[in-house]
Amino acid sequence: MEIAEKVRTNFEFAGCDTVELAKEYGTPLYVVSEEKIREQCREITQSFLKKHQNTKATYASKAFLTLAMCKIIEEEGLGLDVVSGGELFTAVHADFPMEKIVFHGNNKSYEEIYMAVSHGVGRIVVDNSHELDMLEDITNELKRTVKILFRVSPGVKGETHEYILTGQKDSKFGIPLEGDGILQVVKKATNSQFLKLMGFHFHLGSQLFDKNAYILAIKALTNLMKELKDKLSYETQELNTGGGFGIYYTNGDKPKSIAYFTDAIMEELKIQCNSLQHTVPSVVIEPGRWIIGNAGVTLYTIGAVKEIPNVRTYVSVDGGLPDNPRPALYKAKYEAVIANKNNQPRDRVVTIAGKCCETGDILIWDLETPEINSGDILAVLSTGAYNYSMASNYNKLPKPAVVLVNKGKSDLIVKREKYEDLIRRDIIPKHLL
Numbered sequence: 001m002e003i004a005e006k007v008r009t010n011f012e013f014a015g016c017d018t019v020e021l022a023k024e025y026g027t028p029l030y031v032v033s034e035e036k037i038r039e040q041c042r043e044i045t046q047s048f049l050k051k052h053q054n055t056k057a058t059y060a061s062k063a064f065l066t067l068a069m070c071k072i073i074e075e076e077g078l079g080l081d082v083v084s085g086g087e088l089f090t091a092v093h094a095d096f097p098m099e100k101i102v103f104h105g106n107n108k109s110y111e112e113i114y115m116a117v118s119h120g121v122g123r124i125v126v127d128n129s130h131e132l133d134m135l136e137d138i139t140n141e142l143k144r145t146v147k148i149l150f151r152v153s154p155g156v157k158g159e160t161h162e163y164i165l166t167g168q169k170d171s172k173f174g175i176p177l178e179g180d181g182i183l184q185v186v187k188k189a190t191n192s193q194f195l196k197l198m199g200f201h202f203h204l205g206s207q208l209f210d211k212n213a214y215i216l217a218i219k220a221l222t223n224l225m226k227e228l229k230d231k232l233s234y235e236t237q238e239l240n241t242g243g244g245f246g247i248y249y250t251n252g253d254k255p256k257s258i259a260y261f262t263d264a265i266m267e268e269l270k271i272q273c274n275s276l277q278h279t280v281p282s283v284v285i286e287p288g289r290w291i292i293g294n295a296g297v298t299l300y301t302i303g304a305v306k307e308i309p310n311v312r313t314y315v316s317v318d319g320g321l322p323d324n325p326r327p328a329l330y331k332a333k334y335e336a337v338i339a340n341k342n343n344q345p346r347d348r349v350v351t352i353a354g355k356c357c358e359t360g361d362i363l364i365w366d367l368e369t370p371e372i373n374s375g376d377i378l379a380v381l382s383t384g385a386y387n388y389s390m391a392s393n394y395n396k397l398p399k400p401a402v403v404l405v406n407k408g409k410s411d412l413i414v415k416r417e418k419y420e421d422l423i424r425r426d427i428i429p430k431h432l433l
């Protein structure tokens, strides 16, 4: 009877009782649903890869990367987009197939490029001519051929928070379409002995809901392709259209299927290529958030509850800004439930505060809840993307553990940090001993 009652009232995620998870692994705790990740990957396979010929999908690992995640992505047959030596190192340690890695970044170091070339990654997306020069030196030294794309900034402004917008003209990412910068680098790459220029890449931004920005970018890119064909007899073979597909966080977010974006991309590409008499290149997409965002929840234990009469009630949790900087950075909004009171009527509005010495450390400004007591468990929803991967140790808070859940079972995939981990790399110089 007691167990039946618990099952009814506690918040379940991937068949697991989240209150039990909090007890077993402690809080704060990142919880990730394996089935949800696989479901998203399979939608990409069914509605994009199998529907349209000559297509590939890579998971943008910056959204959430662990060794276990690499294994799931590999099993689902997707590639991996990495953006740093650290992300590549993780993929290498997970034995991820290197030919399925796409290496990005707007300021890759010599060491990172060297590492990528030595490991034989499938593509390097070159962001600027400085990088192109380094890549030429490295491939000449190692005598290894590397397939590259150039990242361009298509001059298209999607609708999202300005900090996660990337495809506009005024952006640090990519080579501008204006001027002859592109012509110069294409000439250089096509004359290079070890570089094989496959085509171009753009990424418009993140948490986008409208296909129109992608359509505009395809128009800009196909015009570039035509220009390069006419002026340099260079034929683009591959177009990487980035990620950015939006997900549900709160009321008002209207997420779309992957096909909503990819059908539009493919259709526009075919129309433009036909009219410009250019062969249709292969197409790569690289979603991050769309795959992992809704697959994660974060569990916290509620501590202090402070009511300021006629102002608001602050409910503080044992994590906050260090495990989820998104509300502070982008004013990101989240939904949440009191996991141990999931079925109780929500008759009040509270503010969920983190435990950092930072006024801006507020996870949710207005959350409808039942009566709250210290010791209750808060589950913040849709925290799979850019939470664990953006976590810090601010205020020397140890990073939470990550648990993978599936059909009622749970596995620890990242251990909780200990206090010892926080000072592991500190050194006291002799004169201070």
Ligand SMILES: Cc1ncc(COP(=O)(O)O)c(C=O)c1O
Residues within 6 Å of the ligand: 060, 063, 081, 104, 203, 205, 206, 207, 242, 243, 244, 245, 286, 287, 288, 289, 290, 385
């Ligand atoms: C080059 C590139 N590709 C893919 C992504 C993935 O973006 P999202 O997680 O919004 O799909 C990003 C991040 O915005 C990116 O910078």
Ligand SMILES: N[C@@H](CCCC[NH3+])C(=O)O
Residues within 6 Å of the ligand: 062, 164, 166, 206, 207, 326, 330, 385, 386
């Ligand atoms: N970190 C951002 C997404 C940026 C993706 C990288 N270009 C977010 O949390 O929404």
